[in-house]
Amino acid sequence: MTEDMQVRNLSPHTQASYLQQVSLFARYFRTSPDALTPEHIRTYQIYLTNEKKLAANSIHTAVAALRFLYRITLKKDWTFGEDIPLPKKPHKLPVVLSPEEVVHFLNCVDCRKHRVILTICYAAGLRISEAVRLKIAAIDSARMVVRVEQGKGRKDRYVMLSPRLLEILRNHWRAVRPKEWLFPGVRDDRPITKDAVEAACQEGAPFGRSLQTCHAAFVATRIRSPSPRIRHRSADHSTSAWSSQPRHYRQVLAHRDQQGLRNIQSSGPVAASGSR
Secondary structure, rough: HHHHHHHHHOHHHHHHHHHHHHHHHHHHHHOOOOHHOOOHHHHHHHHHHOOOOOOOOHHHHHHHHHHHHHHHHHHOOOOOHHHHOOOOOOOOOOOOOHHHHHHHHHOOOOOOOHHHHHHHHHHOOOHHHHHHEEEEEHEEOOOOOEEEEEEEOOOOEEEOOOOOHHHHHHHHHHHOOOOOOOOOOOOOEOOOOOOHHHHHHHHHOOOOOOOOOHHHHHHHHHOOOOHHHHHHHHOOOOOHHHHHHHHHHHHHHHHHHHHHHHHOOOOOOOOOOOOO
């Protein structure tokens, strides 16, 4: 199964997750998975739902691992949609902070580095795992874009870089003088970890929310865009979501981001002055 995943170039995280799920499945029955049947899988799914009380997303991961094992590795001729069904996911709206709440949220984070990371998540729509792995070379001030390498789905893409955000990043660069990673960790040759940022933010943030709040606030800003085309294309942050929009709307969105960052800069600890 490991070789099958390597041939298909699944990410190391996905490989480890699938192997863990198959291992838990085998341990539950104390039997090799190749000796088990769809009836055993059904029993296991009921166990995960009723006894373990797992969320639908967690059960989806277990089902995906079992489908891969039996369809690809063991080559079972089953009707997988019926034999290993996926639970229906509830559709929930994300918690979206207003611009004032975002300002308050950022000002409650004591560490300057963590504030800058969260600011770029809000201003450019980056996920926290993408922001912490940014390199200095990813900031393209000539074209006013940020290059995100191997983001979600192991895809590269460009996101917008507003003048205000560029100023904040330059102030951060002058204060830290990083060599390779924009946000170095304990060692200069490695980036800061997502867990370190999340732990620091949970201590100081008043909302009790996850770091997805900044990402959700960015998405909500795009959804309120005046153009249906922009609403549709930018919701998934595809590579062309920013660069392919008409120039007029790019200017509208850039102006909106500058206004939000101007409020953030002038409201407290995030404020900084000077230019590189």
